Amino acid sequence: MNEEQGQTETGESSQTGNYSHLVEEAEDGLYMLDGDGRFELLNSAFVELTGYDREDLLGADPRRVLADGEVERFNGKIRSVIATEDTSGSMLTTVVTKGGQRKPVEIRFSLLPSEDEEYDGLTGVARDIRARRHREQKLDVLSRVLRHNVRNRLNLIFGHAATLQDADDETHRAAAEKIEDAAEELMEISEKARTAQTEVGFNPSEHDRTDVTELIEHLAVQLRREHPAANITLDLPPELVVSAPDSYRIALSELVENAIEHNPDAEPTVVIRVEQTDNAVRTIVEDECPPIPESDLQAINEGKETPLMHSLGIGLWLANWVADTVGGELELNRRADGAGNQAVIVLPGA
Secondary structure, eight states: OOHHHHHHHHHHHHHHHHHHHHHHHOSSEEEEEOTTSOEEEEOHHHHHHHOOOHHHHTTOOGGGTBOTTHHHHHHHHHHHHHHTTOSEEEEEEEEEOTTSOEEEEEEEEEEOOOTTSSOOOEEEEEEEOHHHHHHHHHHHHHHHHHHHHHHHHHHHHHHHHHHHHHOOHHHHHHHHHHHHHHHHHHHHHHHHHHHHHHTSOOOGGGOEEEEHHHHHHHHHHHHHHHOTTOEEEEEOOSOOEEEEOTTHHHHHHHHHHHHHHTOOSSSOEEEEEEEEOSSEEEEEEEOOOOOOOHHHHHHHHHTOOBTTBOOSOSHHHHHHHHHHHTTOEEEEEEOTTSSSEEEEEEEEOO
């Protein structure tokens, strides 16, 4: 080998090493599938995204990391790209980690070149979009809720203020009371909106290991003091440490206060129960209230507010965002006996 050949091979080796370093250090998950649809190459970010060891994924089918039914959608997208003679595509899907955590991701892929024009695999990028989805959803929901409530409550304030100008003393007092109630409600909505903006953020590196039993016991003491007429009952394990954001306490407090405030009984009853399964920790709040409005359930379940589906408050959204922050979810159901509602914050297990 002459000197020129040696320099060329050394340069190519160095360049290949630089490419490998770039792939391994990329912030997004990078992957390669072979012609049989199995993982052939993964970088550290993809391994971290899924929670699996690299050895668990190499040679495995994407079903190991994608939610049920998503591989079929993915394959359908690949077939569509091939049929249109394009070389790349993308889709939104859900990755299920080794620990059972669900993560919304955006997948982009490019088909590998093939001499016989047959499918020969692909390379792709998987990007965790939880932060983006949280940011967009929060801004949209808060904007709609605040616009709707501020406009309606201010109209009420102006209307009763006009009544005060010409009414007798008794009417003055009644109108003044309605004005005060409307102003207090508007203040409460504003405070919850501020809490949503400042406290319910998304940063997975800041999740704390929390003893939820101890946290709920302390929260119950505070809530009993603030609502002395309420009967708050606990059914908790002696100790249960899980990964939960600081805002978990805020979410739980909102659910309990909703259960108290929407109960027409002078002495409302609320039960807080915690259950642990192999893959999840369920914090259950049961009340004796009328059914949650269908519009609220639909708004939460569909993940958006629209002019025709309007949530009455931000409390349920706070709980929903907190659960979603760590890959969990908020479940809203009617109790099996039909005597009240059941709100469940589902967090991934240890």
